[in-house]
Amino acid sequence: METVFSGIQPTGELHLGNYLGAVRTWVTLQDQYRCFYCIVDYHAITQPYEPAQMPARARAMAIDLLACGIDPDRATLFIQSAVPEHTELAWVLSSVTPFGELGRMTQFKDKSEHHPDNVNAGIFNYPVLQTADILLYGATRVPVGEDQRQHLELAREIVRRFNARFGDTFVEPQPLFSTTPKILGLDGHAKMSKSLGNTIALAETEAAIWDKLRTAATDPARAKRSDPGTPEKCNIFTLHKFFSDADRQAAVHAGCTTAGIGCIDCKKMLFEGVKADLGRIAARAEALRADPARVDEILARGAAEARKVAASTMARVRERLGLRAAGA
Numbered sequence: 001m002e003t004v005f006s007g008i009q010p011t012g013e014l015h016l017g018n019y020l021g022a023v024r025t026w027v028t029l030q031d032q033y034r035c036f037y038c039i040v041d042y043h044a045i046t047q048p049y050e051p052a053q054m055p056a057r058a059r060a061m062a063i064d065l066l067a068c069g070i071d072p073d074r075a076t077l078f079i080q081s082a083v084p085e086h087t088e089l090a091w092v093l094s095s096v097t098p099f100g101e102l103g104r105m106t107q108f109k110d111k112s113e114h115h116p117d118n119v120n121a122g123i124f125n126y127p128v129l130q131t132a133d134i135l136l137y138g139a140t141r142v143p144v145g146e147d148q149r150q151h152l153e154l155a156r157e158i159v160r161r162f163n164a165r166f167g168d169t170f171v172e173p174q175p176l177f178s179t180t181p182k183i184l185g186l187d188g189h190a191k192m193s194k195s196l197g198n199t200i201a202l203a204e205t206e207a208a209i210w211d212k213l214r215t216a217a218t219d220p221a222r223a224k225r226s227d228p229g230t231p232e233k234c235n236i237f238t239l240h241k242f243f244s245d246a247d248r249q250a251a252v253h254a255g256c257t258t259a260g261i262g263c264i265d266c267k268k269m270l271f272e273g274v275k276a277d278l279g280r281i282a283a284r285a286e287a288l289r290a291d292p293a294r295v296d297e298i299l300a301r302g303a304a305e306a307r308k309v310a311a312s313t314m315a316r317v318r319e320r321l322g323l324r325a326a327g328a
């Protein structure tokens with residue numbers, strides 16, 4: 001069985017974009033792969049943050065992931081900082097990572113441009129830590145979005161350089177690009193993201209969710225109720241593909257293109273599906289929040305499983321490097 005690794009930042013809450021774009025895929029991969037899912041707190045510290053809030057952010061993310069269907073009996077769910085080998089391997093890999101390549105990463109350039117006051121070496125080295133995450137578990141498949149393509153290519157380059165210098169040690173990881181349509185934010189323009197405030201958090205109340213859907217952007221060509229629309233150009237129709245069955249999708253499509261229904265009718269139909277799906281997730285999250293010992297136990301077990309694999313990889317790596325050879 002091939003191994004899958006993926007990571008998610010401890011933003012404190014999962015939103016619709018993470019859920020539809022990534023986590024639903026993670027859930028289905030559990031059947032076909034040995035899966036490691038990691039809450040990457042060491043990546044998160046490259047941005048300004050409040051240390052006192054970090055434990056709660058990581059924990060809330062774990063609860064949301066479990067509520068979405070990550071199953072601790074079929075996947076290893078853990079917090080990155082519980083496994084110190086991540087940072088150890090990152091240092092090792094940084095010695096075979098070309099400086100120029102890191103400087104060419106578009107995510108690094110974007111972050112430096114948008115936050116000129118916070119251009120630290122951690123942001124620069126971010127893709128090296130990400131590579132360490134993957135290689136520690138010998139993962140050959142990494143489910144990622146388009147935005148991570150370049151980082152994964154770099155990971156493959158790092159593997160080639162390491163193997164060439166120290167002998168065959170790692171396998172080049174391959175991306176598993178998602179086939180799900182791109183999820184735009186409620187503004188209908190930018191990618192859905194928490195920092196842009198154009199999303200719905202999974203934990204929001206039904207009233208709050210409806211309020212956001214009600215005012216979300218639709219096909220701009222439907223200025224009036226009597227204007228027919230083009231569902232393919234409407235972000236709400238994209239969401240129907242996730243939350244509505246084939247019959248409802250067909251009804252919405254017909255209603256929109258003939259102006260038989262208005263955007264509000266279409267959104268009400270979407271809301272039915274959203275309520276059912278997110279309601280189920282919210283109920284599971286609620287049950288987990290009421291049982292903190294169970295969450296502790298799951299994360300401790302995940303960390304122990306991860307540590308075992310990570311420790312054996314690092315032992316092999318140190319041997320290749322000629323470090324701690326005398327068992328010191």
Ligand code: TRP
Binds near residue numbers: 005
């Ligand atoms: N950088 C990724 C993100 O922000 C998260 C991540 C960290 C990751 N390590 C990873 C994803 C390893 C895939 C593989 O989305």
